[in-house]
Amino acid sequence: MNQRRYNEIKIFAVIGALCTIAAAVMEYVPSSATVQWQPYATAFQTAARENKKVYVDVYAEWCGPCKLMDRTTFANDTVMAMLQNDVIAVRVNIDDEKIGAEVKKKFNIQAMPTSLLLMPDQMEIKRNVGYMDGTQFIDWIADTAVSEFSRWDDFPGAATRAAAEHKKIFIVALQDSLKVYELDRAFRKPAVKRLIRDKCIPTLLLNNNTGHQKFIRQYVLLPSIDFIGYLYVFSPAMELLQAVPLRNYDGLRLQEMVQQIIADAEKPA
């Protein structure tokens, strides 16, 4: 009787042990992801040349969620296509004595996995700490790397086009690139986009962009650090029609502001 009891216990214990072994093996199955990761050393030069953002995946061999991202997120076809086409994708092992240590210190990495989205000049746009599934990852990248502002004309081109099409020039002048991504969602609202594009040629000037600084000095006020930036409307002949400082940037308020500034610019002087 006792022997039968112990045999049953042994069966359960063996099944449990087999499941443990299988789970442990699964945990350490090598990644089958086929994302073409670029070398960190040249990624920023490539990004500057191709006018793309840099996506940095900071991972570790011993990090469970990193391995899960390999098996799920980075194996997703859309994610792979995005990392291939829309950004320069770089992967950094935190245990790497040279690059890992440099990235950890430079970007103050505090947990794994950390996803960083950087400008070609290594300025951080945003970060995510922890696991992201395919859908979350696509939203996270698309939110910024493919922003509304990237569809706007560059400044001298916008002025030329405004003159040719007899439209006004709508300038968003911001302190730095980080604000661009904070404002992007608001500017992507269809109502805001329609308002701007119907009457104006929109363009973006950044105070921290050396190429933009000369235009800021020439045409608009240098944005005060009290504000995140300014909205301007110019005539095609580059006469200042309206200027509004930006303090907060929730979608609804911005829509009202854009509506107001364009309506005011329409009024005769």
Add this chain to the structure above:
Amino acid sequence: MKTYFILWKAEFKRFWTIGMIIFAMTMIGLGLIPSVVMMQSGMVKKLSALVASADQFVSFFTFLVFSAGIVGADIKNGWVRTLLIRSITRQQYITTKMAVVFTAQMTVYVLTVAIALLIVSFDPTVTIMFDLSAAMVAIVLKCAHVFLMIVLSAFISCGVQGAFNSLFVYGWMTLSQAMDFIVMRKYWDVHWAVVLKDYIFPTGFEDAQHALAANMAFPLTELLWGFAALFIFFAAALYAMNNVVVDTGSE
């Protein structure tokens, strides 16, 4: 099988004391509030999301009370001795005991979901999508997690007196969460600490449920960890029960 059923009926009647019924009804009431609010506010729009989150605020508390002294109390008050001298085996006793607590826990859970659905059915502003297959998967994983917790509690109860098994499980779980909190904030780059923290408390089925809810790939690894813990602790509970010293004379 007949012995199991008779024993289950007897244990079921013993379990549902007036105090337990009042406690269960209170838990159903408390579980209903967040479930209904989440559906009305649009945070929960699918049946699968409702069944995954229905009793999340009360389930652990319900588990602690329902499984308190699951075996230890019966050893202390002589009930185990009474059963064992009536040709009931130790295995039959502990399996039935776990089944009774499981039934009780699932009763509270099912009633919470059913009443929540009934309440929101009177609210024309709430629309719930009945994704039955996803809901079934969520229920199965929920059952598996609840059963694993009960097995764990029964195993501990064989070795400690009275309701201390619940305190032990609570302490174990709290330790796991504390470790997770500390490691992720302070020692996130210490290899062994990060690996260890994931295995302090068995949550395979729960992790699998979360993975499916978040549209991740099929959580095979999590399920394997869940089954590994379930079988090992079940074997451990049977072994511990076989080694409990009960003076039965002619067992």
